[in-house]
Amino acid sequence: MQSVLSPRDAANLVEPERVHRRLYTDPEIFNLEMRHIFHKAWNFVGHESQVREPGDFFTTTIAGQPVVMVRQPDQSIQVLYNRCGHRGAIVVAEKSGKARNFNCLYHGWVFGTDGTLLFVPLEEGYECSSFDKCDPQYGMRKVPAVANHQGFIFARLTADGMSLDEFLGDIRQPLDHLVDLSPEGSLTVTGGHFRTVYPCNWKIYLENLHDGVHARFVHQSSVYASRKFATEAEKTNSLVPFSVEIVKANGQSYSALDNLDVRAFPNGHSDMRGFRKPIGDDPVFVRYAEQLAARHGAEQAQEILGRNWHNMCVYPNLSIHPGFLQLRVLTPLAVDQTMVEIWNLKLDGAPEELHHRTITYANTVHSPSSIIKPDDLEAYKRVQRGLVSEGSDWVSNHRRYGTDNQEDQADSALSEHFIRNQYKAWTGYMRQGSEG
Ligand code: FES
Ligand SMILES: [Fe+2]
Missing domain, CATH: 2.102.10.10 (Rieske [2Fe-2S] iron-sulphur domain)
Incomplete structure (x- = not known):
C-alpha cells in the first residue's frame, strides 16, 4: 500500500530540540524508516x-x-x-x-x-x-x-552511497581501539547471546545510551542495595565483588556525570568516555598490561589502556561497550517492537579472567534477568505507552540545548546533544529520500 506520508512530511515532524510523538507510534513512519534509513545506511x-x-x-x-x-x-x-x-x-x-x-x-x-x-x-x-x-x-x-x-x-x-570509511568517520576510533586492546590484535565473539524483544520503538533504546540522568532514578533500587553491600564489606575489610562495583557505578553524582565526555559525530554516531576508574594493582590487569606491552611497547600500551571508552553508538543499528567488550545489535521489528541481541567479545590472547569479567558484566547488567536491564526496559515500556496519549504531541530533547559542541569537542552525560544528533541524521536520511 502506498504511503500517504512522504519522507519530507516525516522530516518536518522533527525540530532541533523536540520531535513529534508520531515518530514512535506511527507505522507509516516506521515503514519510511525501513526504506530510507535502514535500507540506505551501512x-x-x-x-x-x-x-x-x-x-x-x-x-x-x-x-x-x-x-x-x-x-x-x-x-x-x-x-x-x-x-x-x-x-x-x-x-x-x-x-x-x-x-x-x-x-x-x-x-x-x-x-x-x-x-x-x-x-x-x-x-x-x-x-x-x-x-x-x-x-x-x-x-x-x-x-x-x-x-x-x-x-x-x-x-x-x-x-x-558513501563508503563505509566515510560513513563511520571518527567512530572508527573506538572500533580500532577494541582491536588495539587485544594482545594478538584480534577479537572473537564467544558463547551464546542474549536476545530480548523490547515493547518499544527502536529509537527509545538508542536515546538511552549516554543518558546519565536516568540511572540514579531508574536504577535506584540496585544502586541502594549495592552501596549497602559495599559498606558492609568495607566494615569487615572484605573485598567488594566486581559485580557489586559495576552495579554501584550507576549511582554517580550529577557532577561526576557532568565530567564524562559524550561526543556526537556525523551520521548519528556518538560515544561516551571517562567512566572507568584507574585499575591500580589488580593482578589480572597487571598481567594483561604486560601482554599488551609485549605487543605494542610499554609506552603505547599505556596510551591504549588510558583511552577509557565506555560505550558507543554506530547509528542506526549497533552499540558497542568497549569497556566491557559487549556488542549490542538492534533490529526494529515494528513501530512498537525492537529486538536487541547482545554478544560478548573476547580479546584474543588476554587472560581468561578478563573474559570472565565480560561475562559477569553481561549477566549482572544486561541479561534479561539481571538487576539492571529490566529497570531500563520498564522505563522504555512506559515511554512507549505514554506516547499514545494526546496530552501533548512533543517529546522534549531540550536538555543543554544551545550549548552543543561540535565534533572533537565533548558534551557531558547530562546533555541530550547525542539525541539531537541522532535526529539530525534521521532528518538527513528523510530529506535525501524526498529527493530520490
Ligand atoms: S525450492 Fe521452491 S521455494 Fe525454494
Ligand atoms: Fe539504564
Whole structure:
C-alpha cells in the first residue's frame, strides 16, 4: 500500500530540540524508516569471528529483509539475500552453522555458498525460453554493498552511497581501539547471546545510551542495595565483588556525570568516555598490561589502556561497550517492537579472567534477568505507552540545548546533544529520500 506520508512530511515532524510523538507510534513512519534509513545506511551484520571457516554462516535481517553472512572458500565474506530463487522461501533457517551448500526446504533447490544456483530437481521441466539457471535472479543474490572494518562486517541494501570509511568517520576510533586492546590484535565473539524483544520503538533504546540522568532514578533500587553491600564489606575489610562495583557505578553524582565526555559525530554516531576508574594493582590487569606491552611497547600500551571508552553508538543499528567488550545489535521489528541481541567479545590472547569479567558484566547488567536491564526496559515500556496519549504531541530533547559542541569537542552525560544528533541524521536520511 502506498504511503500517504512522504519522507519530507516525516522530516518536518522533527525540530532541533523536540520531535513529534508520531515518530514512535506511527507505522507509516516506521515503514519510511525501513526504506530510507535502514535500507540506505551501512548496517552492522556480524563479526568475522562468527564465520571463521569456509561454509560458516550467520543469519540476520537488514531493514526487515533476511540475509545470510557466509565465509567463502577464498576466505572472503559475502552477505546474500536469504531468499530462494524459486518461490521465495528463506533458504537458511538456522541462526548460524556450517554448510557445504544451502538447500531450500520447499522444492529442493540447491545453492552454493556464494549464492549460485547449483541444482534444480526436475530441471528438464524448466526448458522454456524464459528460465536460465545461470541467471542470478534464480540464485541467492548478493546484497549490493558489503565492507569489513577491522573484522566488523557491515552491509548496505543500496549500491550507491558513501563508503563505509566515510560513513563511520571518527567512530572508527573506538572500533580500532577494541582491536588495539587485544594482545594478538584480534577479537572473537564467544558463547551464546542474549536476545530480548523490547515493547518499544527502536529509537527509545538508542536515546538511552549516554543518558546519565536516568540511572540514579531508574536504577535506584540496585544502586541502594549495592552501596549497602559495599559498606558492609568495607566494615569487615572484605573485598567488594566486581559485580557489586559495576552495579554501584550507576549511582554517580550529577557532577561526576557532568565530567564524562559524550561526543556526537556525523551520521548519528556518538560515544561516551571517562567512566572507568584507574585499575591500580589488580593482578589480572597487571598481567594483561604486560601482554599488551609485549605487543605494542610499554609506552603505547599505556596510551591504549588510558583511552577509557565506555560505550558507543554506530547509528542506526549497533552499540558497542568497549569497556566491557559487549556488542549490542538492534533490529526494529515494528513501530512498537525492537529486538536487541547482545554478544560478548573476547580479546584474543588476554587472560581468561578478563573474559570472565565480560561475562559477569553481561549477566549482572544486561541479561534479561539481571538487576539492571529490566529497570531500563520498564522505563522504555512506559515511554512507549505514554506516547499514545494526546496530552501533548512533543517529546522534549531540550536538555543543554544551545550549548552543543561540535565534533572533537565533548558534551557531558547530562546533555541530550547525542539525541539531537541522532535526529539530525534521521532528518538527513528523510530529506535525501524526498529527493530520490
Ligand atoms: S521455494 Fe525454494 S525450492 Fe521452491
Ligand atoms: Fe539504564
